[in-house]
Amino acid sequence: MTAQIHEQWRLILKSATWVLARKTIFYAMAFLRFVQRVVTAVTGAAMIAGVLRLRGQGGVPPQTGGWRELSGPDHS
Amino acid sequence: MRLAIVGCGAVGGQIARRIPSNTIDQLVLVDHSQADDLASQLGAYAKSAPIVPPDVDVVVIASRWGSQTAVARQAIRSGASVVAVADSMEDVRGLLALNVEAQERGQTIVVGAGFSPGLTGVMALHASTWMSVVDEIHIAKVGTGGPWCARQHHRALGNPGLDYRRGAWIPRSGGSGRELSWFPDPVGSHDCYRAAMGDPLLIAQLFPEAERVTARMAATRRDRLTARFPMLVPPHPDGGIGGVRVELRGWSEGRREIVVLGSAAPPAEASATVAMAAVHEFVAPTNVQTGSYPLASLIDPQQFLRRLATQGLHTERFEGAQ
Numbered sequence: 001m002t003a004q005i006h007e008q009w010r011l012i013l014k015s016a017t018w019v020l021a022r023k024t025i026f027y028a029m030a031f032l033r034f035v036q037r038v039v040t041a042v043t044g045a046a047m048i049a050g051v052l053r054l055r056g057q058g059g060v061p062p063q064t065g066g067w068r069e070l071s072g073p074d075h076s
Numbered sequence: 077m078r079l080a081i082v083g084c085g086a087v088g089g090q091i092a093r094r095i096p097s098n099t100i101d102q103l104v105l106v107d108h109s110q111a112d113d114l115a116s117q118l119g120a121y122a123k124s125a126p127i128v129p130p131d132v133d134v135v136v137i138a139s140r141w142g143s144q145t146a147v148a149r150q151a152i153r154s155g156a157s158v159v160a161v162a163d164s165m166e167d168v169r170g171l172l173a174l175n176v177e178a179q180e181r182g183q184t185i186v187v188g189a190g191f192s193p194g195l196t197g198v199m200a201l202h203a204s205t206w207m208s209v210v211d212e213i214h215i216a217k218v219g220t221g222g223p224w225c226a227r228q229h230h231r232a233l234g235n236p237g238l239d240y241r242r243g244a245w246i247p248r249s250g251g252s253g254r255e256l257s258w259f260p261d262p263v264g265s266h267d268c269y270r271a272a273m274g275d276p277l278l279i280a281q282l283f284p285e286a287e288r289v290t291a292r293m294a295a296t297r298r299d300r301l302t303a304r305f306p307m308l309v310p311p312h313p314d315g316g317i318g319g320v321r322v323e324l325r326g327w328s329e330g331r332r333e334i335v336v337l338g339s340a341a342p343p344a345e346a347s348a349t350v351a352m353a354a355v356h357e358f359v360a361p362t363n364v365q366t367g368s369y370p371l372a373s374l375i376d377p378q379q380f381l382r383r384l385a386t387q388g389l390h391t392e393r394f395e396g397a398q
C-alpha cells in the first residue's frame with residue numbers, strides 16, 4: 001500500500017517537473033528570440049546610420065539671406 | 077468728410093491722434109470712458125458723442141470684440157461706410173454677413189483693417205502677383221496691442237480655429253498644431269499655434285481656389301495652459317513689439333515657389349496705420365465697391381504697401397527659404 005502511494009507521488013512529481021521544465025524552456029526560447037530581434041534591429045539601425053553619416057556631406061547653414069525690406073522691383 | 081471713431085483705446089486713440097486734421101471736416105469720438113479727454117486734447121474739429129451721429133460719412137470701428145457687427149449695421153443704416161479693425165472670428169463673420177444689406181444701401185464695409193487681419197491680406201495679395209498659382213497661404217502673428225487685444229488673444233487661443241481646405245472649413249482645436257515661425261527682426265522666432273482667428277475667413281475670400289489657408293498665433297506654455305480659464309491677471313496697457321508673417325506656397329513658371337512676407341511693429345500702432353490708410357481710400361475714392369469685403373480686395377496692394385511704408389510700417393521679404 002505504502003509502496004503504491006509512494007509510486008503515485010513519484011509519478012505526479014515527475015510529470016510536474018516535466019511540465020515546469022517545458023514551460024521554462026519555452027519562455028527562455030521566447031526571451032532569447034526577443035533579445036536576438038533587438039540586437040538585429042539595433043545593429044541594422046547603427047549600420048544604416050553609419051553609412052548615412054559616412055556618405056553624407058553635412059549641411060552648411062545659410063550664409064546669406066534673411067529679411068529684406070521690399071524695395072522698388074518688389075513693387076512691380 | 078466727417079469721420080467717427082468708435083472705441084478710443086490703443087488703436088482708436090492712435091487713429092484719432094494721428095489722422096491729419098486737414099483731411100477731415102469733423103472727427104466724432106465715441107467711447108464711454110476716453111472720448112471726452114481725447115476730444116479736448118485734439119481741438120475744435122473733434123468732439124465726443126455717446127453714439128455715432130447720423131451725419132458722418134465714414135465710421136472707424138476699433139471697439140472691443142463682439143460689438144463691431146452691431147455698430148457697423150447701425151452705421152450703414154444711417155448712411156455711412158465702415159472701416160472695421162475686427163480680429164475676432166465672430167466679428168469678421170458678422171461683418172461679412174452684412175454684405176447684402178451694405179450693397180442695398182450703397183455703403184462699403186472694410187472688414188479687418190488692422191495688422192492681422194488687414195496687413196496680412198494685403199501682403200498675401202501682393203505676394204500672389206509673383207506666382208502663377210497659389211496653393212497654400214499660412215498666416216502667423218505674434219504680440220498684442222491694447223488690453224482688449226490681449227483679452228481677445230487669450231480668448232482666441234482657448235477656442236477652436238478654422239482651417240480652410242479645398243473649399244471646406246475644418247475646425248481645429250485652439251492651442252494645437254505647434255509650428256516654429258520666423259518673424260522679421262527684432263521679433264525673431266516664436267512657436268505658433270492654431271486659434272480662433274478671423275484671418276482665414278478673409279484670406280479664403282481673396283483666394284477661393286487655394287487648397288489650404290491656416291492661421292496661427294504665437295503663445296507660450298503658460299498662455300496655452302491658461303487659455304481655457306478666465307484672464308486673472310489684467311493685461312498690459314500695450315503689448316510692445318509684435319509681428320505678422322504670411323507664407324504663400326504655389327507654382328511659378330513650373331517651379332515650386334515659397335514666398336514669405338512679414339512685418340514687425342507694435343500691433344496697436346500698426347493697426348492704426350493700416351486703418352488710417354484704409355480711411356484714406358474713402359477720402360480719395362477711386363472706384364470703391366459697395367458691400368462688405370476684406371481690406372485687400374478693395375485696394376491696390378502695391379500702392380497700399382508703399383503708402384504704409386511712408387508711414388513707417390515696412391513690409392519685409394524673407395530670402396533664403398528655398
